[in-house]
Amino acid sequence: MALTREQVVGTAVGILSDFGLADLSMRRLARELDVQVGALYWHVKNKQELLVDVAARLLGGIDAGVMHPGAPADPGAARAAVERLARAVRAALVPVPDSAEVVQLAQTMQPAALRPLTRLRDLLEEAGVPPARSAWAQHLLLNHILGSVAAQQDRAVLEEAGTERGGPDLGEEAFAWGVDVILAGVLGVREPSPRTA
Structure with missing residues (x-):
């Protein structure tokens, strides 16, 4: 049976979940899949793309109802949707060692690939x-989410x-208190006046 990108990614998730990021090397991944390391590069360009x-x-795996709760009728409903999505992102990451680091790297490299995080931005607007x-x-909210995940894992x-x-x-x-504080700050602050030099 031919190796697929889906298998490569699924096996990488399994290694991360079981052993953490330090053990997720291309050599380890190839060994788990019983292929040569070079075979992986037909499916992913490099380790960063894999991550x-x-x-x-x-x-x-975040539920579609959390991602798209329907058109919020007002800013209060959108705020509640932000809170639910932030909790769902945290819940998805807490069980997987080093997941905060992996998501931070991915967000820096290819933010559009992480749909729940782009949806978070839409809901904030x-x-x-x-x-x-x-x-x-x-960015502020994501740092809080990832920091909370890392602290709980540690x-x-x-x-x-x-x-x-x-x-x-x-x-x-x-975590919930921090989300409240962040949202109170970003939603309650008016646009600052331009700074004078």
């Missing part, structure tokens, strides 16, 4: 963020190793 596909796969600032608001690793934890639990409740 974009992995990130898209990780976010691809519908909620009232000026289009000129929506990329900034999306805490889980420490717990599994039996290492004593320091600091507060920054789980779901802290």
Whole structure:
């Protein structure tokens, strides 16, 4: 049976999920697929392109109802949709080690490949963020999401190793509070007046 891009990406997701990013090498992937490393490059140009596909796969399972809740009737409904989508992105990433790093790389390289994140920007605009600032608001919110994912994963690793934890639990409740604070800020602030030199 011929190797497909779908198999390459699926196996890469499996390695990431089981072992983390440090073990997701092209050699390891080829070994798992029982092919020569060169065979992978028929399907992906390089590891960075592979990681974009992995990130898209990780976010691809987000429910369509969360992604497209229908036309929000007002900015309040759009804000609620932003909150739901932010929670869904976080929930999709928390179980997969190093997923925050993979998504950050993919967002930097090919943001259009990550549909839930482009949808987040659209919803921010519908909620009232000026289009000129929506990329900034999306970036701020995404940093909060990915930081929350990484913090929860780090805490889980420490717990599994039996290492004593320091600091507060920054789980779901802290995440939701952060989303509230960010949205209150980006939706409540008026456009600043031009700076004078």
